[in-house]
Amino acid sequence: MRPKLTLLSDEIIARILAEAYELLLKPGIKVQNEEAREMLRREGVVIDPETHVAQIPASLVQRALESVPREFYLYDYDGNPTVHYGGDSVHFDPGSSGIAMLNPETLEHDTTETEHLIRLLKVAEQIPEYDAQSTAVICHDVPREIQDSYRLYLVLLHSKKPIVTGAFTNKTVQEMIDMLALFAGSAEVARKNPRAIFDVCPAPPLIWSNFGAGNLIALAHSGIPAEIVSVPLSGAAAPVTMLGTVTQHTAECFAGIVIHQLAKPGSPIVWGGAAAIFDMRKGATPMGAVETAMLDCSYAQVAKTLNMPTHTYLGATDSKLVDAQAGLESGISAMIGALSGINMISGSGMLDFLACHSAEKLVLDAEGIAMAKRLIGGVKQHTDTLATGFYDDKINFKGGDFLKQKITMQLFREEQHLPGSVIDRDSTRAWKAAGSLDAFGRAKLRVQELLASYSRPELDPNQIERLHSYMLDLARKAGIEELPRLEEYEPA
Amino acid sequence: MSEEIEKLFKDMAQSIIDGDSDISVELAQKSIEMSVPPLDAITKGFVVGVNYIGDQFGLGEAFLPELVMAGEAMKAAVAVLEPELIKLGEAREIMGRVVLATVEGDIHEIGKTLVGTMLSASGFEVVDLGVDQPADKIIGKALEINADLIGMSALLTTTMVRQREVIEELDKEGLRPRIKVMVGGAPITRDWATKIKADGTSEDAVGAVALAKQLMGKE
Numbered sequence A: 001m002r003p004k005l006t007l008l009s010d011e012i013i014a015r016i017l018a019e020a021y022e023l024l025l026k027p028g029i030k031v032q033n034e035e036a037r038e039m040l041r042r043e044g045v046v047i048d049p050e051t052h053v054a055q056i057p058a059s060l061v062q063r064a065l066e067s068v069p070r071e072f073y074l075y076d077y078d079g080n081p082t083v084h085y086g087g088d089s090v091h092f093d094p095g096s097s098g099i100a101m102l103n104p105e106t107l108e109h110d111t112t113e114t115e116h117l118i119r120l121l122k123v124a125e126q127i128p129e130y131d132a133q134s135t136a137v138i139c140h141d142v143p144r145e146i147q148d149s150y151r152l153y154l155v156l157l158h159s160k161k162p163i164v165t166g167a168f169t170n171k172t173v174q175e176m177i178d179m180l181a182l183f184a185g186s187a188e189v190a191r192k193n194p195r196a197i198f199d200v201c202p203a204p205p206l207i208w209s210n211f212g213a214g215n216l217i218a219l220a221h222s223g224i225p226a227e228i229v230s231v232p233l234s235g236a237a238a239p240v241t242m243l244g245t246v247t248q249h250t251a252e253c254f255a256g257i258v259i260h261q262l263a264k265p266g267s268p269i270v271w272g273g274a275a276a277i278f279d280m281r282k283g284a285t286p287m288g289a290v291e292t293a294m295l296d297c298s299y300a301q302v303a304k305t306l307n308m309p310t311h312t313y314l315g316a317t318d319s320k321l322v323d324a325q326a327g328l329e330s331g332i333s334a335m336i337g338a339l340s341g342i343n344m345i346s347g348s349g350m351l352d353f354l355a356c357h358s359a360e361k362l363v364l365d366a367e368g369i370a371m372a373k374r375l376i377g378g379v380k381q382h383t384d385t386l387a388t389g390f391y392d393d394k395i396n397f398k399g400g401d402f403l404k405q406k407i408t409m410q411l412f413r414e415e416q417h418l419p420g421s422v423i424d425r426d427s428t429r430a431w432k433a434a435g436s437l438d439a440f441g442r443a444k445l446r447v448q449e450l451l452a453s454y455s456r457p458e459l460d461p462n463q464i465e466r467l468h469s470y471m472l473d474l475a476r477k478a479g480i481e482e483l484p485r486l487e488e489y490e491p492a
Numbered sequence B: 001m002s003e004e005i006e007k008l009f010k011d012m013a014q015s016i017i018d019g020d021s022d023i024s025v026e027l028a029q030k031s032i033e034m035s036v037p038p039l040d041a042i043t044k045g046f047v048v049g050v051n052y053i054g055d056q057f058g059l060g061e062a063f064l065p066e067l068v069m070a071g072e073a074m075k076a077a078v079a080v081l082e083p084e085l086i087k088l089g090e091a092r093e094i095m096g097r098v099v100l101a102t103v104e105g106d107i108h109e110i111g112k113t114l115v116g117t118m119l120s121a122s123g124f125e126v127v128d129l130g131v132d133q134p135a136d137k138i139i140g141k142a143l144e145i146n147a148d149l150i151g152m153s154a155l156l157t158t159t160m161v162r163q164r165e166v167i168e169e170l171d172k173e174g175l176r177p178r179i180k181v182m183v184g185g186a187p188i189t190r191d192w193a194t195k196i197k198a199d200g201t202s203e204d205a206v207g208a209v210a211l212a213k214q215l216m217g218k219e
Helices: A010-025 A034-042 A058-067 A114-125 A144-158 A170-184 A187-192 A210-222 A242-263 A290-305 A324-339 A359-377 A406-415 A428-433 A439-453 A461-477 B003-017 B021-033 B038-058 B064-087 B110-121 B135-144 B161-172 B190-195 B205-215
Strands: A029-031 A053-055 A072-075 A081-085 A091-094 A100-102 A109-111 A163-165 A196-200 A226-230 A269-273 A311-313 A344-348 B096-102 B124-128 B149-153 B180-184
Touching: A010 A058, A010 A242, A010 A290, A029 A034, A029 A242, A034 A210, A034 A242, A058 A242, A091 A114, A100 A114, A100 A359, A114 A144, A114 A359, A114 A439, A144 A163, A144 A170, A144 A461, A170 A187, A170 A196, A170 A210, A170 A461, A187 A210, A196 A210, A210 A226, A210 A242, A226 A242, A226 A311, A242 A269, A242 A290, A269 A290, A290 A311, A290 A324, A324 A344, A324 A359, A344 A359, A359 A439, B003 B021, B003 B038, B003 B064, B021 B038, B021 B064, B038 B064, B038 B205, B064 B110, B096 B110, B096 B135, B096 B205, B110 B124, B110 B149, B110 B180, B110 B205, B135 B149, B135 B161, B149 B161, B149 B205, B161 B180, B180 B205
Parallel strands: A091 A344, A163 A196, A196 A226, A226 A269, A269 A311, A311 A344, B096 B124, B096 B149, B149 B180
Antiparallel strands: A029 A053, A072 A081, A100 A109
């Protein structure tokens, strides 16, 4: 039996949906994108010409919900469908769009550049708990105009996994869509076997900005999946109550799905978010708070009643270091995400309210993910009798009896997750002999091993060439002649 | 001071601490009926409450909703008393005129709005331009109202550079040190503020009030 966490009754979910429909009419949704407003107007939606507030009727939402695909896959470089959006599938990927990275030696939060993103990619590529890569940090060593497309370029060059990404403007989302098409060989292949999904954020409360709505429209037309990342903040940019926040989240998702499906019915879109409470002492948005995880579990439950694919931001911490707080917040929230059956859980590796990444944390978080996945694997019945069959004539009431059984050898790997070297189960003597390291110290060593064992994926040289020249062209338009040098792609 | 007036001042402070605009307005009206000088009502009554809640916030005993509601209650009370001040030809001492804005390309404003609330509660005259404001709009408004201070917010590292652009523009126009500049937002550090030659930065809204007072030479 697979364990599941649910926080809402059917009755409450029905009321959330009903009130979300009410919010779409009053106060309505502010739509700051002209093309989106035009599409809505054509459907008879009333829009205030001054405030751009649209009153979206339930019938339009229901029509959009009917045309949304209930499930789809992301594909790896070799064309395998490795990430399943839909049902209760659970996947994890590193958090996105960090601006700093923890320096494991100085413990400073270094401003991120190309080398930092590549380090994260190399580590995540070799950890099976990460089903997808993300465009994890911004590279500040390239001009702002290409910072989003450049991240995607680096991931395509260094990974074979599916990619969770996002654009920063309406111009660059198209460039990134084009880049994926160019790399895949055609727009058709990029659409049919999508490698990447794009996060798109509404602005709370109840706003679809020019940029957010514009991204939704471009993605819908391309057929590349979109992932709504609605970010209500309980008590500041959303009602203080969890139920109020989840209802606002529902309304923002409804409006986004309407805009997206009006642009192109049947394009894939995900019910996601990075909801958080608002910390009333620091004015911060704690990603490690249990209430944040409760909000995510709740909105995922709403999505599941609509049979929508789901996404959330969990597995992160607000701590500035990879310390005990990081471990408990990341582990607990990853566990809640997995128990909620959320299809893609982003956030691993991240510290400091999603601002800072850490390769060491990625390694440790993978153990938390493995534990969460083991938990949802559930308790299984492997044998006809539960216990009595284990006690044959050879039992002589000694502790080691069961080690001698063949079935122990056959089944222990299925019953037990075998942790990696960052989890300490040594005797004190062995632990001391290994240098008396704490989890962070062990993670540092593991990261060094992974960086050493990485080799870049075998990609078609023509694809690489196409990608290079496309990126170089964008870079030159942004005013730089050359891109940063990539170690893995230096001529031998 | 009569016992009655003393109690009134105490109640005024308490209404701010409770963040109760209905009561603060009622007490402001009552003070007019009782012919209490409006300036006294503000400085000996309501301001005491604002200062208390600010101190409590600094100590970690009060929280943002209490801070914001106190600011709102203060604003409501002052709105009642201001016409009286004008009638008397008096004015509440304006601590300074401030233009607040979130810089261009950035739409985050929770923190900035909070700073605005606290500054007006503390006697500053505040014009909040809102989000996504280009340099020329910010500077134009500052000139228009003869501002002493500009406060700029940025939540993104990609937009914090805009703070520097505004400061450079002010320098170019020769508007500093006449206009002082405060910067804030999650990624803003003291080092950043120094680097872009801002006059100061603060971690939170209460600190921003202290900084603004200090920049105005009022503390």
